[in-house]
Amino acid sequence: xxxxxxxxxxxxxxxxxxxxxxxxxxxxxxxxxxxxxxxxxxxxxxxxxxxxxxxxxxxxxxxxxxxxxxxxxxxxxxxxxxxxxxxxxxxxxxxxxxxxxxxxxxxxxxxxxxxxxxxxxxxxxxxxxxxxxxxxxxxxxxxxxxxxxxxxxxxxxxxxxxxxxxxxxxxxxxxxxxxxxxxxxxxxxxxxxxxxxxxxxxxxxxxxxxxxxxxxxxxxxxxxxxxxxxxxxxxxxxxxxxxxxxxxxxxx
Amino acid sequence: xxxxxxxxxxxxxxxxxxxxxxxxxxxxxxxxxxxxxxxxxxxxxxxxxxxxxxxxxxxxxxxxxxxxxxxxxxxxxxxxxxxxxxxxxxxxxxxxxxxxxxxxxxxxxxxxxxxxxxxxxxxxxxxxxxxxxxxxxxxxxxxxxxxxxxxxxxxxxxxxxxxxxxxxxxxxxxxxxxxxxxxxxxxxxxxxxxxxxxxxxxxxxxxxxxxxxxxxxxxxxxxxxxxxxxxxxxxxxxxxxxxxxxxxxxxxxxxxxxxxxx
Numbered sequence: 001x002x003x004x005x006x007x008x009x010x011x012x013x014x015x016x017x018x019x020x021x022x023x024x025x026x027x028x029x030x031x032x033x034x035x036x037x038x039x040x041x042x043x044x045x046x047x048x049x050x051x052x053x054x055x056x057x058x059x060x061x062x063x064x065x066x067x068x069x070x071x072x073x074x075x076x077x078x079x080x081x082x083x084x085x086x087x088x089x090x091x092x093x094x095x096x097x098x099x100x101x102x103x104x105x106x107x108x109x110x111x112x113x114x115x116x117x118x119x120x121x122x123x124x125x126x127x128x129x130x131x132x133x134x135x136x137x138x139x140x141x142x143x144x145x146x147x148x149x150x151x152x153x154x155x156x157x158x159x160x161x162x163x164x165x166x167x168x169x170x171x172x173x174x175x176x177x178x179x180x181x182x183x184x185x186x187x188x189x190x191x192x193x194x195x196x197x198x199x200x201x202x203x204x205x206x207x208x209x210x211x212x213x214x215x216x217x218x219x220x221x222x223x224x225x226x227x228x229x230x231x232x233x234x235x236x237x238x239x240x241x242x243x244x245x246x247x248x249x250x251x252x
Numbered sequence: 253x254x255x256x257x258x259x260x261x262x263x264x265x266x267x268x269x270x271x272x273x274x275x276x277x278x279x280x281x282x283x284x285x286x287x288x289x290x291x292x293x294x295x296x297x298x299x300x301x302x303x304x305x306x307x308x309x310x311x312x313x314x315x316x317x318x319x320x321x322x323x324x325x326x327x328x329x330x331x332x333x334x335x336x337x338x339x340x341x342x343x344x345x346x347x348x349x350x351x352x353x354x355x356x357x358x359x360x361x362x363x364x365x366x367x368x369x370x371x372x373x374x375x376x377x378x379x380x381x382x383x384x385x386x387x388x389x390x391x392x393x394x395x396x397x398x399x400x401x402x403x404x405x406x407x408x409x410x411x412x413x414x415x416x417x418x419x420x421x422x423x424x425x426x427x428x429x430x431x432x433x434x435x436x437x438x439x440x441x442x443x444x445x446x447x448x449x450x451x452x453x454x455x456x457x458x459x460x461x462x463x464x465x466x467x468x469x470x471x472x473x474x475x476x477x478x479x480x481x482x483x484x485x486x487x488x489x490x491x492x493x494x495x496x497x498x499x500x501x502x503x504x505x506x507x508x509x510x511x512x513x514x
Contacts, residue, residue, distance in 0.1 A: 103414060103420060132509070
């Protein structure tokens with residue numbers, strides 16, 4: 001279980017200018033849950049995720065994973081970045097990039113290959129094993145990043161606006177792929193996005209953040225049936241009601 | 253006509269044509285006495301002189317001596333430049349500490365150090381190697397430092413989330429991502445190494461291509477002097493080409509990466 005308690009983060013670029021990005025944010029993510037964080041652009045969404053990932057230290061409060069304070073990236077957790085072009089290594093092939101996730105694991109090489117190939121298979125990229133990332137489309141690159149996250153084998157996947165820079169059609173494909181993988185491997189996902197539709201469509205719960213200094217405005221449960229469907233789910237009146245509610249919350 | 257103009261510069265053959273035209277003009281001007289025959293002998297006489305110098309192995313000996321000095325100086329300078337550049341790029345405190353010293357020494361012409369070198373190292377090969385090494389370490393230093401310090405923070409964060417320790421991050425992320433920068437520095441450094449080698453040989457040595465062209469010039473063996481200069485040009489050209497061949501292999505990913513970004 002992932003519990004965030006009273007996290008605040010203040011940036012001090014210089015002594016005169018202090019920016020309070022997050023203010024006393026608390027929430028809990030249970031095992032197997034799919035939780036999204038939405039908020040206006042420039043609010044502390046990514047900062048919050050970086051604190052949870054153990055990449056930056058909060059100014060106050062703490063993030064706990066199964067009761068242990070997170071002060072460096074825990075092995076039970078993996079982070080998938082928005083900017084896949086800069087998170088995949090251009091000097092490594094697709095397979096090499098996925099194997100990077102297993103760099104630190106103590107297991108025989110053949111086992112690593114097995115895991116990497118299986119992960120690439122599950123995102124449908126096993127035919128592109130020896131390509132370089134820059135030979136693939138944006139959507140495919142993001143799938144490599146997802147395969148690498150899967151190969152790492154952590155229970156929790158943190159995602160920072162992973163589909164923000166692909167076109168709309170690729171985006172819906174990736175959303176459905178993510179849901180399929182989430183169900184198949186029963187992962188826990190904490191997903192940051194600025195896209196309200198995407199948050200409602202994917203999640204069990206949506207955490208709505210305010211403008212800076214960001215506080216939690218509300219946590220909304222999404223009681224829509226699974227498996228979700230791009231047309232039916234997004235056409236459902238309950239979906240539209242939720243989406244409008246969050247929209248008004250963020251705009252006001 | 254338009255088509256011909258468009259194709260100029262496209263094919264490699266047009267490059268050769270330019271050189272042939274230039275050499276032809278040289279030959280004619282010299283033969284016609286438009287320029288001083290003795291100071292600028294026709295290219296055919298220079299070619300003949302080069303042929304004889306190769307036949308008598310005289311110039312081969314100088315080439316090998318220069319090659320050895322360039323390679324040793326380059327290896328010394330490149331390694332020191334890489335190491336110091338890596339440390340300065342990786343630990344900014346080291347750079348802050350060394351910045352003033354390095355920025356004072358860097359613009360100083362390496363030739364100006366020859367007098368000091370003579371005092372401490374004598375007039376032998378060690379002096380050439382040291383001066384060459386000094387001169388070509390700077391571009392390697394600067395580019396390595398830039399490459400290391402500009403490692404993308406998303407690369408670094410990615411490696412950290414996968415639990416890599418600092419040593420693995422250096423080995424698996426920082427070193428490979430800085431390779432293109434390092435090669436830029438190495439390439440510039442190689443050109444400098446050849447130039448400085450020739451100069452040091454002109455000033456302090458009694459062997460090598462630099463020595464050969466200055467002694468032939470002073471003793472009015474003009475065709476041989478030109479033959480020596482042509483050889484130096486080829487020498488630099490071949491070294492640079494060999495370097496490019498190696499770096500193309502090492503940087504195959506980078507060329508694809510850059511053209512994909514366009």
